[in-house]
Amino acid sequence: MQFRHPRAVALLLAGALAAGQAAFWLLPRETLSEKEKRVLAAAPQPTAASLADGSLFADIDRYLADHFPGREALVGLNAYQRQAEGQNAVGEIVRGADGWLFPAPVSADRQILWDNMQAITAFAAQQDAPVYLMAVPSAGAVVSDKLPRLHLPYPDDTLLEEARRLAGDSVQWVDLLEAFREADRPETLYYRTDHHWTTAGAYRAYARLMEEKQASSVPQEAFAVERAPGFYGTSYAKSGLWLTAPDTLELWTDPALQATVTVYDANREEPVTQQGLYFRAYLEQADKYPVFLSGNHARVHIQTNADSDRRLLVVKDSYAHALAPFLAEEYRTIDLIDLRYFKRQTISDWLAENPADEILFVYGLSSLTGDTALQWLA
C-alpha cells in the first residue's frame, strides 16, 4: 500500500526494533527472576565444543529470552492474552474462579505409579515397623468448585484408588481425598497460587493419620496461628498471571512444644541447626515457602520434647514440610528424608544404623505418578 508518511512508519517500526536492542545492552541484568522463581540463563560461553555441537546458539537464544528487556511484563502480557483467547484450561496452570491457579491434572500414565508402588511395597514388606502412606491429592480434585466450568478431568480418584489397591496389606493407607472433600471449607486446605496444601490442609492430614493409628490428635485450638501475607507460590510463578492476589501463609505454633531442627545436605560439610520449627527469615524473602523446614534437603532431623520416646522416619517430598510441626507433637525424634537429594546410601542401609519405630511416606500424587527417585529406597 502507499503510505502518506512512509518515512514516519518505517522509522517508527525500525526504531522499535533498535530500541529493544538498545534497552538490552543498557539495562542491568538480573540473575534470577523473583516472579518466575528461577535462576535466569547464564551468559553463554563460546567454546569450540559449544560451537561444534550447536549448543552455543541454543544458549544464546535462551539467554536473550531470559534477559530481554521487560521480560516479566512480556511474559505477563502473553499469559493474559492467552486467557483472553480462552485458553485458561489447557496450559500447565488452570485458571479457576476467585484467583485460583490450579496445577494441570497429573498425567494419567500409570507406569511410574506402578514402579513407585512396587518400590514402596517391596520396601514395606521387609520392615518390622509399621509403614504408612499418605498420598496427597491435587488441589483440582478437592477444590473442584473453584475450577473453571471447562477443564480437563482430574484423575486423582482413580489413581489414588489404584495406588491404594497396589499398596496391599504391607502398607497402611491414609486416605486423604474423602477427608479433604468432606471438610467444611475445602478451599482452605490448598493455596490458590501454589501446588502445596496449606497448614490447615497439613493439620487435617495429621488428624487423619492419628485417626488411622487410633490415637488422639492435638486439637486445633492448642496452636497459636501467625499469619504472613504476600505469599506467591509455584503456580503463580508458572502462570505469568502477575495480577493474581497473593496467598497468606499460616504458621501454627504449639507454645508448649520445643524442637531443634538440624538440616543435612549432601554438598555441605556442616549441618545447620536451629531452635524452633519455622525458619522465619524466609518470610522476608521473595520465595517464602522455605519457612517450612527451609526448603528441600537430603535429610532433616527434628528433636522434640514430645511426651513420647518414639522415633519416626518420614520418606517424603515437599508436602511433608508443612506437616512436620504436627508430627513433632507425637514423636521425640523425626528424620525426614528426601530421596531426590539423599543419595549416599539407601533407606534400608540408613535404617539399619538408625532404626525407626514407625515409617511414614508423604508424597503428592504428582510425585507418585511422575518422580522416579523412589527407586532409591532399597
Place this chain on the structure above:
Amino acid sequence: MSFASLIFLYFFLPAVLAGYYILPRRWRNPFLLAANLVFYGWGEPWFLPVILLTALVNWLIGRRMAACTVRRARRRWLIAALALDLGLLVAFKYTGFVLQNLGLEGLLPGAIPLPLGISFYTFQVVSYVLDVYRHAVPAEDSPVRFAAYMTFFPQLIAGPIVRYGELRGQLTGREETWNKLANGFCLLLCGLGKKMLLANPMGALWNGLRALPDGTGVLGAWAGAAAFTLQIYFDFSGYSDMARGLGRLFGFELPVNFRYPYAAHSIREFWRRWHITLSRWFRDYVYFPLGGSRRGMARTVRNLLIVWALTGLWHGAAWNYVLWGLYYFVLLTAERLLGEARLARLPYALRRVLTLALVAFGWVLFGIEDPGALGAYIASLFSPAGGLISREAAVWVLSYLPLLLAGAVLSQPVSVRLRRRWGRTAALRWGVPAGSLALLVLCTAALAAQSYNPFLYFRF
C-alpha cells in the same frame, strides 16, 4: 537463524539494515552476501561449505555454458550441474529413506543431518542452470551477485523459490524507498503475527488432540484436522510474508507465494493459490518438458503422476508425503476427467466446502509420518466408535475455539475486501502501522515466554 526469534528481529535485522543503508551502493550486494552467510551459518555452521560449494560450482557452470556454443558441450555442463545439485539433495535428504526401504539402515551410523533449506535453494539453482541452458536468461558474471541471489536470506530457507530472471534486474538496479521500507516492516510483522499468534496455537491444539490417550471422537478428529490445516497455512504463508517483507526492506520485490488457498473452489484452483512458486517450478521444469497436457489424456495422466509423486517426495523423505502427493494426483486427475463444466454445475458453496474438506484430509496424510498413527487418525475421522467428541477433546477444542474461528476468517480474503473499502481512509493508514507495532509487542511477548518454535517448513 529463524525469523521468529528475538536474535533475528532485534539483533541481526537492525544490524544488517544499518550496515546496508550506511554502505555505498556498490558494497551493498557483497554486504548482503555476508549477511546471508551469517544468517545461514547461525546454528549450523558446518553446512556453510555445502552451500558455498553449490553456489560456486553453479556459477562456474553457468559461465561455461554461456561461453560455449556447442550444444552437446552445453548439455554436458547442464548434466554435470544437475547431477551435483540433485545428487547433494538426494544424498542428504533421501539416503536414509532409501536404505530403510531396502532394509539396509544398518549401513548408516546415524541419521544424516539435513542442511537447512537445501530443498529450496537446490530448486532455485536448478532453475538457474536450466534457464541459462535454454537461453532464457544470460549467465551471471559476478560470483558475488550470484551467491547473493542464491543465498538471499529472506527466502533462503523456506522460499518463495525465486527464479534468477526475476531478481536479475533487481540485483543490479533496485531502488530502496521509504514506502518499500514501511511496507516491508508491516508485511514482516503481519507474517510474524500469523506464525506466533495463529500457527503456533493451532499447532498446540493439533498436538494436544493427537496426544489424547482415549481418542477424540469424530468431531474432535475433524477439529484436529482443521487446526493443522490452519497451522500449516499460517505457518507457511506467514513465513512467505516475512520473506517478502524482508525483501522489500532491501528494495527487492519477491513473488507472491500464497493467494488465499482456502478460498479455492476446486483442487486445481487450490494449487494455483498454494505455494505458488513451487507449483510453478514443477510446471515449468518437469510438467511442461514432459509434454504437459498437449499429447493426449494418457500422457497427461502419466505426467501428472510423475509431477505429483515428485511433489510429495520433495516435501519429505517418508511414505506419507508420497501418499499425500498421489492423493492430489488422484484428485486432480478426477477433476480433469470430470471436466470443469460438469463441476461448475454443483452449487458454489458446496464446491468450496468439498474442496476445503478434501484439502484438510490431505493435510492429515501430510501431518502424520507414522503409518500406524496415521491409520488410527483416519479411522477416527470416519468411525463413529469414538463417539462424537470425547470430553478431553471438547475441552481442547472449546479452549481454542475463538482462535480457530479467527483463523478460519483470516484465511479468507476478508482483508483484501477491507483494504478495497477502507484503503484510502486515515483510519487504515494509521491502523496498519499501529497494528504492526501491536503485533510486534504481542509476538515479542510470545517469543520471550516460550523458547522453542521452529517453522514447519524448516524440515523440508
